[in-house]
Amino acid sequence: MLKVNSIQCHYNQNNRPQSNNSGGEANSAGLAILNDISFHVNSGEICCLLGPSGCGKTTALRAIAGFQPISHGEIILNDRVLGNSEFQLDPEHRNIGMVFQDYALFPHLTVLDNILFGVRKRPAAEQQKIANDLLALIRLEDTKKRFPHELSGGQQQRVALARALAPNPTLLLLDEPFSNLDVDLRRHLNLEVRDILKAIGTSAILVTHDQEEAFAFGDHIGLIHEGRLQQWDTPFNLFHEPINRFVANFVGQGRLLPGMALDQHRVQTELGVIAGNRAYQWQPDTPLDILMRPDDIVLSDSDGILAEVIKKVFSGSTTLYTLRLPTGSLVESLFPSHHDYQLGEKLTVRAQVEHLIAFTIDE
Template sequence: MRTDTLLKVDSIQCQYGSQAVLDGVSFDVNDGDICCLLGPSGCGKTTALRAIAGFQPLTSGTITLGDQLLSNHSFQLEPEQRQIGMVFQDYALFPHLTVGDNIRFGIQKSPLLEQNEIVDSLLDLIQLESIAQRFPHELSGGQQQRVALARALAPNPRLLLLDEPFSNLDVDLRRHLNLEVRDILKEVGTSAILVTHDQEEAFAFGDRIGLLHNGRLQQWDTPFNLYHEPCNRFVANFIGQGGLLPGMSIDQHRIKTELGVMTGNRSYDWPANTPVDVLVRPDDIVLNPDNGISSTVVKKVFSGSATLYTLQLPTGSLVESLFPSHHDYSVGDTLNIQAEVEHLIAFLPDK
């Protein structure tokens, strides 16, 4: 398995005036990996991207690309010397240049024959050979996005940064281009970091995702682990659907809840009878008409192939469950349910 580290972000801090925007953020990007920085507005994810690109100085910490120092508290390599490409939210295409010339812009110092080969290759890669002579205003949003990607790839950067490049597109086009851009990056073998506030977008795009909150990196992990193995309450609540259900520890592996005793392979060292909160995802809740716990449907959200139900337990606690849409229950219906939790995740209650 490849373990070569391309980018190393080590305990970086960034400030705007006296306000710390990033505080001790660390993560690695391996060669060929596609990663995401995810989080709510104001969490510091765009500042982290700007620091990597060379537009934001560091108060402390270091950023290195391979063996090359990019930034520390006293040094900042110029952006154009970093071998890093960037795709902006508004694409920033030059309106007076054709598609082909926009792609050519960053490689104009290369021999003309080499320029032509690179432009032709990238036009083929983004499947826009037939409109190479058009101008940006003649393109759709999706076409502009692909041209911006090709222009960023033309100088063969070691790392590509994408600052919410899909946010101006409609939902269906965003989903399509998200996967398309990922496929293009994998085909050319370029490592990338995407900044987004949309976790569905991050899950589809990233090999690894970093979740930021209040300038601190909460967890840097695979999409699977972020969902099933969140490291703290913020990650558990922010990622995916579901919620925290009150319980009481029995021993290291078992927790008693209103939905019965939940058992997992994770060990907790809390004393018996410690109050805890257990993470319950919609896929943890199943129907058990004969021996289940009674619950009442209080909300439903239909999404085509499945319906997300919010269910109220006898104590008033709420859980969510995702059932195939051909099971059509109404608000007010009573359902007998049980929990089948494969990943038992629990936290001490907030003080």
């Protein structure tokens, strides 16, 4: 459905696309913001662009929407070229909906008029059906005569979603739409919006810096760092099969523990021998860094090693402990909060790794 093929974007004083003669690096004409970004969104699929602030994810969304010209590559929607280095289809002709971070509702229009803003030229009967269907979908039938300032933040965001869906776009883009909401409402609305999109079969791309939000929302996630797409994968694979150190460190919690390859299946570490669940390409005696997630470190009665509690973060039902091993290496472990260990206390722990993630020193 949507194909983004090797796109590059540059910024310069005039915000115009520039030719790229330096492999995606900054050149004299402009600064490269995106470098060879490629991914594919299937029909009915919900995807996320994830990454830290300033990584280029919003620029990628703007390029798809038509607000940011591309200097290399092409963007294709349902076999129709939306843009390349020589051609840029206007945003209003792309049949793409957009939901913004600040909702962007018209304050002088009612909920009903906001929703119908993009379909005002259609017959009255068709507008009425669109309004009824969308108000029912977002469960705000009783608010159609209210103005935006009379709604809660979550209600405003649902109205913004309905307005973007009214023209029946082929693709919906969401630019950090939940970031202005409190934590509980953000989580609830994240799932609610996903259910709405799945119910009507609309493809969507969400931009976010929140990995929990991306995991809950997306069928596929693209992790971007410094203008490059590091990995495009399912949430499960992104967490359990990170392609490099950045992905491993950004997605989920964990620490890297030094180790040495014994063979293609086993690694010797301070916490003992850790066995993988498949064959790896490491040669014996290859130095490695092993990613240890908090759930990989468990308490042990007798066959573990002593670790000192140097930090604890209470989060209600669980507490995240940072532990210092005898060599000074740090690992993290997540225990039920009724196990209340104190700073400086020594715990006997061992590794219980079901899935081995490791990187060579030069990776």
